Amino acid sequence: MDIARDVSTTLRRIHQRVTDARNAERPGELSIIAPADISPLMHQFLAFINDPATHERVAANQDDSRLGNTVIKNKSRRPLTPQQVAKVLRMSEEGTHFQREIAEEVGACVDTVRRIRQRARVDPQYLQQLRDADQAKQRLVYQAVELIETKKAGGVPIWNATQLQDELFATHGVKPSISLLCSLLKNEAGMSYKKVRRLSVQTNTNRCLVLRSLYAARMIYYLIEDYRVINVDESWLSTADCRHYKWGARGKANTLSMPLLTSKVNIVGAMDTLGNSYLSMTQANVDTEVFLSFMIKLVA
Numbered sequence: 001m002d003i004a005r006d007v008s009t010t011l012r013r014i015h016q017r018v019t020d021a022r023n024a025e026r027p028g029e030l031s032i033i034a035p036a037d038i039s040p041l042m043h044q045f046l047a048f049i050n051d052p053a054t055h056e057r058v059a060a061n062q063d064d065s066r067l068g069n070t071v072i073k074n075k076s077r078r079p080l081t082p083q084q085v086a087k088v089l090r091m092s093e094e095g096t097h098f099q100r101e102i103a104e105e106v107g108a109c110v111d112t113v114r115r116i117r118q119r120a121r122v123d124p125q126y127l128q129q130l131r132d133a134d135q136a137k138q139r140l141v142y143q144a145v146e147l148i149e150t151k152k153a154g155g156v157p158i159w160n161a162t163q164l165q166d167e168l169f170a171t172h173g174v175k176p177s178i179s180l181l182c183s184l185l186k187n188e189a190g191m192s193y194k195k196v197r198r199l200s201v202q203t204n205t206n207r208c209l210v211l212r213s214l215y216a217a218r219m220i221y222y223l224i225e226d227y228r229v230i231n232v233d234e235s236w237l238s239t240a241d242c243r244h245y246k247w248g249a250r251g252k253a254n255t256l257s258m259p260l261l262t263s264k265v266n267i268v269g270a271m272d273t274l275g276n277s278y279l280s281m282t283q284a285n286v287d288t289e290v291f292l293s294f295m296i297k298l299v300a
Contacts, residue, residue, distance in 0.1 A: 238264035
């Protein structure tokens with residue numbers, strides 16, 4: 001280390017002499033910087049830098065965390081919990097622990113411990129504010145998880161986290177972040193965001209096949225006897241929801257039996273065996289009164 005200090009002193013002295021010579025506009029005096037003047041010290045300095053023992057000493061200092069001023073940081077980079085902050089303040093008040101020891105105990109760095117202590121000295125309510133914020137976050141997480149589990153139990157598709165955010169704001173007046181909702185969907189509900197695979201409607205079950213056979217046999221009888229049969233049914237027209245991704249259970253198929261429908265027009269229609277058709281359209285839900293009104297008009 002003495003060699004490095006001598007080299008540094010020599011270089012500063014030479015730099016000052018060069019500056020003075022240039023300011024005095026005496027180029028001839030620049031000849032004082034002969035390579036022979038600094039070559040011996042420079043060779044010694046380079047030998048010191050390239051010495052393996054020097055490298056080992058530098059590596060040992062780095063492994064020692066710069067004389068204890070820093071510790072390994074928390075790799076998760078999550079903020080400390082109120083319990084950890086309370087532990088930091090308690091150990092600081094005891095006065096028997098160094099900041100490095102406190103940081104190792106809570107899994108943080110020395111700078112974090114120093115900021116916590118400074119914040120607590122400035123604001124006496126700092127710890128209580130952290131606890132209130134943590135309780136509010138826990139309530140928010142509980143409400144979000146409850147909504148997610150309700151939708152899972154009812155088979156309601158969760159298209160994206162924005163849908164959950166809007167529903168929570170409408171019902172509870174809270175608006176959690178999208179990142180928090182995605183984390184809850186992945187870690188708490190065990191779901192993942194993946195492409196939806198469409199399935200055909202299951203209409204060829206044994207029950208449906210039997211009912212269609214009985215209906216066909218009865219209709220053939222009525223047609224042979226020359227009855228006039230009027231078939232009445234209710235349906236609707238709507239725009240299909242063609243989104244291709246939604247949240248689904250991890251490890252299970254992400255399927256839908258049919259596309260979800262948006263705003264619709266309800267239709268009550270009738271057709272007889274002579275080819276006549278009777279049609280009614282409305283935007284109101286088809287209940288008993290609406291259907292009876294159609295039947296009265298049909299009979300008339």
